Amino acid sequence: MSIVKIKGLTFSFSRKEEPVINDFSFSMQKGEIVGILGQSGSGKSTLLRLISGLEMPMKGTIIIAGTTVVSESVFIHPEERGVGMVFQDYALFPHMTVKDNILFGLTRLPRKERKSRVDEMLELVQMEEFYKRYPHELSGGQQQRIALARALAPKPNVLLMDEPFSNLDADLKESIRDDLGVILKKANMTCIMVTHDRHDVEAICDYSITLGQSNVSNGLNRVKLKTIN
Numbered sequence: 001m002s003i004v005k006i007k008g009l010t011f012s013f014s015r016k017e018e019p020v021i022n023d024f025s026f027s028m029q030k031g032e033i034v035g036i037l038g039q040s041g042s043g044k045s046t047l048l049r050l051i052s053g054l055e056m057p058m059k060g061t062i063i064i065a066g067t068t069v070v071s072e073s074v075f076i077h078p079e080e081r082g083v084g085m086v087f088q089d090y091a092l093f094p095h096m097t098v099k100d101n102i103l104f105g106l107t108r109l110p111r112k113e114r115k116s117r118v119d120e121m122l123e124l125v126q127m128e129e130f131y132k133r134y135p136h137e138l139s140g141g142q143q144q145r146i147a148l149a150r151a152l153a154p155k156p157n158v159l160l161m162d163e164p165f166s167n168l169d170a171d172l173k174e175s176i177r178d179d180l181g182v183i184l185k186k187a188n189m190t191c192i193m194v195t196h197d198r199h200d201v202e203a204i205c206d207y208s209i210t211l212g213q214s215n216v217s218n219g220l221n222r223v224k225l226k227t228i229n
Protein backbone atom coordinates (compact mmCIF):
# COMPACT_ATOMS: atom_id res chain seq x y z
CA MET A 1 0.00 0.00 0.00
CA SER A 2 1.26 3.50 -0.81
CA ILE A 3 1.78 5.58 2.30
CA VAL A 4 1.56 8.83 0.32
CA LYS A 5 -0.53 9.11 -2.83
CA ILE A 6 -0.92 12.38 -4.71
CA LYS A 7 -3.13 12.67 -7.77
CA GLY A 8 -3.61 15.61 -10.12
CA LEU A 9 -2.46 18.19 -7.58
CA THR A 10 -2.77 21.73 -8.93
CA PHE A 11 -2.09 24.94 -7.04
CA SER A 12 -1.73 28.59 -7.89
CA PHE A 13 -1.15 31.55 -5.54
CA SER A 14 -3.48 33.63 -7.71
CA ARG A 15 -6.11 32.77 -10.30
CA LYS A 16 -4.43 35.11 -12.79
CA GLU A 17 -1.07 33.33 -12.62
CA GLU A 18 0.14 30.03 -14.03
CA PRO A 19 -0.08 27.21 -11.47
CA VAL A 20 3.04 26.70 -9.36
CA ILE A 21 2.15 23.00 -9.13
CA ASN A 22 0.32 21.68 -12.17
CA ASP A 23 -1.33 18.25 -12.34
CA PHE A 24 1.28 16.66 -10.08
CA SER A 25 0.90 12.95 -9.31
CA PHE A 26 3.17 10.77 -7.27
CA SER A 27 3.14 7.92 -4.75
CA MET A 28 5.52 6.53 -2.13
CA GLN A 29 5.84 3.28 -0.22
CA LYS A 30 6.55 3.09 3.51
CA GLY A 31 10.21 3.71 4.39
CA GLU A 32 11.12 5.38 1.10
CA ILE A 33 13.15 8.58 1.12
CA VAL A 34 12.44 10.81 -1.85
CA GLY A 35 14.36 13.93 -2.82
CA ILE A 36 12.59 16.84 -4.48
CA LEU A 37 14.95 18.81 -6.70
CA GLY A 38 14.29 21.81 -8.91
CA GLN A 39 15.43 25.34 -9.59
CA SER A 40 14.63 28.19 -7.27
CA GLY A 41 10.96 29.04 -7.64
CA SER A 42 9.99 25.67 -9.15
CA GLY A 43 7.52 24.98 -6.34
CA LYS A 44 9.43 22.63 -4.01
CA SER A 45 8.46 24.32 -0.75
CA THR A 46 4.93 24.85 -2.05
CA LEU A 47 4.59 21.11 -2.63
CA LEU A 48 5.57 20.43 1.00
CA ARG A 49 3.11 23.08 2.21
CA LEU A 50 0.33 21.40 0.23
CA ILE A 51 1.14 17.96 1.66
CA SER A 52 1.30 19.28 5.22
CA GLY A 53 -1.95 21.24 4.83
CA LEU A 54 -0.53 24.76 5.05
CA GLU A 55 -1.95 25.49 1.58
CA MET A 56 -5.14 24.29 -0.06
CA PRO A 57 -4.92 23.03 -3.68
CA MET A 58 -7.23 24.14 -6.47
CA LYS A 59 -7.53 20.54 -7.65
CA GLY A 60 -6.29 17.08 -6.80
CA THR A 61 -6.23 14.59 -3.97
CA ILE A 62 -3.67 13.65 -1.32
CA ILE A 63 -4.02 10.37 0.55
CA ILE A 64 -1.77 9.68 3.57
CA ALA A 65 -1.73 6.21 5.14
CA GLY A 66 -5.06 5.36 3.52
CA THR A 67 -6.85 8.55 4.65
CA THR A 68 -7.83 11.21 2.13
CA VAL A 69 -6.47 14.40 3.67
CA VAL A 70 -7.44 16.67 0.78
CA SER A 71 -9.83 16.33 -2.15
CA GLU A 72 -12.69 18.34 -3.65
CA SER A 73 -14.79 17.63 -0.57
CA VAL A 74 -12.21 17.02 2.17
CA PHE A 75 -9.66 19.22 3.95
CA ILE A 76 -7.98 17.77 7.01
CA HIS A 77 -6.06 20.30 9.10
CA PRO A 78 -2.25 20.06 9.37
CA GLU A 79 -2.20 18.78 12.97
CA GLU A 80 -4.52 15.89 12.03
CA ARG A 81 -2.53 14.66 9.00
CA GLY A 82 0.18 12.65 10.74
CA VAL A 83 2.84 14.69 8.95
CA GLY A 84 6.09 15.74 10.65
CA MET A 85 8.20 18.68 9.47
CA VAL A 86 11.80 19.74 9.84
CA PHE A 87 12.40 23.31 8.71
CA GLN A 88 15.56 25.00 7.40
CA ASP A 89 16.14 26.84 10.67
CA TYR A 90 15.04 23.81 12.79
CA ALA A 91 12.46 26.03 14.59
CA LEU A 92 13.39 24.71 18.06
CA PHE A 93 11.82 26.63 20.94
CA PRO A 94 14.74 28.65 22.36
CA HIS A 95 13.32 28.90 25.91
CA MET A 96 12.79 25.12 26.21
CA THR A 97 15.34 22.42 26.98
CA VAL A 98 16.04 19.64 24.51
CA LYS A 99 13.75 17.34 26.51
CA ASP A 100 10.88 19.84 26.54
CA ASN A 101 11.29 20.53 22.83
CA ILE A 102 10.81 16.83 22.11
CA LEU A 103 7.95 16.52 24.63
CA PHE A 104 6.11 19.39 22.95
CA GLY A 105 4.45 17.28 20.24
CA LEU A 106 3.51 14.42 22.55
CA THR A 107 0.45 15.83 24.33
CA ARG A 108 -1.79 13.13 22.86
CA LEU A 109 0.29 10.37 24.39
CA PRO A 110 -0.55 9.13 27.91
CA ARG A 111 1.68 10.96 30.39
CA LYS A 112 3.71 7.91 31.43
CA GLU A 113 4.53 7.01 27.83
CA ARG A 114 5.86 10.47 27.04
CA LYS A 115 9.10 10.12 28.97
CA SER A 116 9.96 6.78 27.42
CA ARG A 117 9.26 8.18 23.94
CA VAL A 118 11.61 11.11 24.63
CA ASP A 119 14.31 8.69 25.80
CA GLU A 120 13.78 6.53 22.72
CA MET A 121 14.14 9.55 20.42
CA LEU A 122 17.26 10.84 22.23
CA GLU A 123 18.80 7.41 21.81
CA LEU A 124 17.84 7.27 18.12
CA VAL A 125 19.63 10.56 17.42
CA GLN A 126 22.42 9.73 19.95
CA MET A 127 21.89 12.83 22.05
CA GLU A 128 21.01 11.21 25.41
CA GLU A 129 23.43 13.31 27.46
CA PHE A 130 22.15 16.62 26.06
CA TYR A 131 18.57 16.47 27.33
CA LYS A 132 18.97 19.37 29.79
CA ARG A 133 20.60 21.78 27.34
CA TYR A 134 18.96 24.70 25.59
CA PRO A 135 19.12 25.02 21.79
CA HIS A 136 21.71 27.85 21.94
CA GLU A 137 24.02 25.47 23.84
CA LEU A 138 24.10 23.03 20.90
CA SER A 139 26.01 23.01 17.62
CA GLY A 140 24.14 23.33 14.32
CA GLY A 141 24.35 19.60 13.70
CA GLN A 142 23.13 18.81 17.22
CA GLN A 143 20.22 21.21 16.82
CA GLN A 144 19.31 19.44 13.62
CA ARG A 145 19.28 16.08 15.41
CA ILE A 146 16.96 17.46 18.08
CA ALA A 147 14.67 18.95 15.44
CA LEU A 148 14.58 15.51 13.85
CA ALA A 149 13.88 13.83 17.20
CA ARG A 150 11.04 16.27 17.86
CA ALA A 151 9.51 15.65 14.43
CA LEU A 152 9.80 11.84 14.74
CA ALA A 153 8.54 11.59 18.36
CA PRO A 154 4.79 11.61 17.52
CA LYS A 155 5.46 8.83 14.95
CA PRO A 156 4.29 10.68 11.85
CA ASN A 157 3.26 8.73 8.76
CA VAL A 158 5.56 10.89 6.68
CA LEU A 159 8.35 13.33 7.45
CA LEU A 160 8.81 16.45 5.32
CA MET A 161 12.20 18.18 5.33
CA ASP A 162 12.79 21.53 3.65
CA GLU A 163 16.48 22.13 2.89
CA PRO A 164 17.59 20.40 6.12
CA PHE A 165 21.30 21.07 5.51
CA SER A 166 21.24 24.69 4.44
CA ASN A 167 22.43 25.98 7.83
CA LEU A 168 25.40 23.66 8.13
CA ASP A 169 29.05 24.19 7.20
CA ALA A 170 30.13 22.28 4.11
CA ASP A 171 32.56 20.12 6.18
CA LEU A 172 29.93 19.15 8.69
CA LYS A 173 27.21 18.65 6.14
CA GLU A 174 28.57 15.43 4.66
CA SER A 175 28.79 13.50 7.92
CA ILE A 176 25.48 14.85 9.20
CA ARG A 177 23.80 13.93 5.95
CA ASP A 178 25.02 10.35 6.23
CA ASP A 179 23.89 10.18 9.88
CA LEU A 180 20.47 11.49 8.91
CA GLY A 181 20.11 8.79 6.26
CA VAL A 182 20.96 6.10 8.83
CA ILE A 183 18.53 7.50 11.44
CA LEU A 184 15.68 7.69 8.93
CA LYS A 185 16.26 4.11 7.74
CA LYS A 186 16.52 2.87 11.34
CA ALA A 187 13.15 4.47 12.08
CA ASN A 188 11.77 3.10 8.75
CA MET A 189 10.52 6.64 8.18
CA THR A 190 8.92 7.70 4.92
CA CYS A 191 10.49 11.02 4.06
CA ILE A 192 10.21 13.72 1.42
CA MET A 193 13.24 15.99 1.37
CA VAL A 194 13.46 19.24 -0.58
CA THR A 195 16.94 20.34 -1.55
CA HIS A 196 18.70 22.29 -4.26
CA ASP A 197 21.78 20.04 -3.90
CA ARG A 198 21.87 16.89 -6.00
CA HIS A 199 24.58 15.45 -3.70
CA ASP A 200 22.13 15.41 -0.77
CA VAL A 201 19.74 13.36 -2.84
CA GLU A 202 22.41 10.99 -4.10
CA ALA A 203 23.65 10.44 -0.53
CA ILE A 204 20.41 9.51 1.20
CA CYS A 205 17.42 9.28 -1.13
CA ASP A 206 15.96 6.23 -2.84
CA TYR A 207 14.35 8.35 -5.57
CA SER A 208 14.48 11.88 -6.84
CA ILE A 209 11.82 13.98 -8.47
CA THR A 210 12.74 17.14 -10.31
CA LEU A 211 10.12 19.85 -10.53
CA GLY A 212 10.57 21.24 -14.02
CA GLN A 213 10.71 24.80 -15.24
CA SER A 214 7.36 24.30 -16.91
CA ASN A 215 6.11 23.47 -13.40
CA VAL A 216 4.39 20.45 -14.83
CA SER A 217 5.13 17.15 -13.18
CA ASN A 218 3.26 13.93 -13.64
CA GLY A 219 5.52 11.67 -11.62
CA LEU A 220 7.21 10.31 -14.74
CA ASN A 221 10.37 12.23 -13.92
CA ARG A 222 10.94 10.01 -10.91
CA VAL A 223 14.52 8.77 -10.98
CA LYS A 224 15.54 5.71 -9.05
CA LEU A 225 18.85 6.16 -7.23
CA LYS A 226 19.20 3.00 -5.21
CA THR A 227 17.77 -0.44 -4.98
CA ILE A 228 15.58 -0.60 -1.92
CA ASN A 229 16.15 -3.69 0.21
Ligand SMILES: Nc1ncnc2c1ncn2[C@@H]1O[C@H](COP(=O)(O)OP(=O)(O)OP(=O)(O)O)[C@@H](O)[C@H]1O
Pocket: 013, 020, 038, 039, 040, 041, 042, 043, 044, 045, 046, 047, 196
Ligand atom coordinates in the same frame (compact mmCIF):
# COMPACT_ATOMS: atom_id res chain seq x y z
N1 LIG B 1 2.96 33.49 -0.62
C1 LIG B 1 3.21 33.56 -1.94
N2 LIG B 1 2.47 34.38 -2.73
C2 LIG B 1 2.67 34.43 -4.06
N3 LIG B 1 3.62 33.73 -4.71
C3 LIG B 1 4.41 32.92 -3.97
C4 LIG B 1 4.24 32.79 -2.54
N4 LIG B 1 5.16 31.92 -2.08
C5 LIG B 1 5.85 31.50 -3.15
N5 LIG B 1 5.41 32.10 -4.28
C6 LIG B 1 5.91 31.86 -5.65
O1 LIG B 1 5.65 30.50 -5.99
C7 LIG B 1 6.74 29.96 -6.73
C8 LIG B 1 7.24 28.69 -6.03
O2 LIG B 1 7.80 29.04 -4.77
P1 LIG B 1 8.49 27.96 -3.82
O3 LIG B 1 8.91 28.66 -2.58
O4 LIG B 1 7.61 26.78 -3.70
O5 LIG B 1 9.75 27.57 -4.70
P2 LIG B 1 11.03 26.69 -4.32
O6 LIG B 1 11.21 25.73 -5.45
O7 LIG B 1 10.88 26.12 -2.96
O8 LIG B 1 12.17 27.79 -4.37
P3 LIG B 1 13.56 27.92 -3.53
O9 LIG B 1 14.44 26.80 -4.01
O10 LIG B 1 14.08 29.27 -3.97
O11 LIG B 1 13.23 27.87 -2.08
C9 LIG B 1 7.78 31.06 -6.85
O12 LIG B 1 7.64 31.64 -8.12
C10 LIG B 1 7.42 32.04 -5.76
O13 LIG B 1 7.74 33.35 -6.12
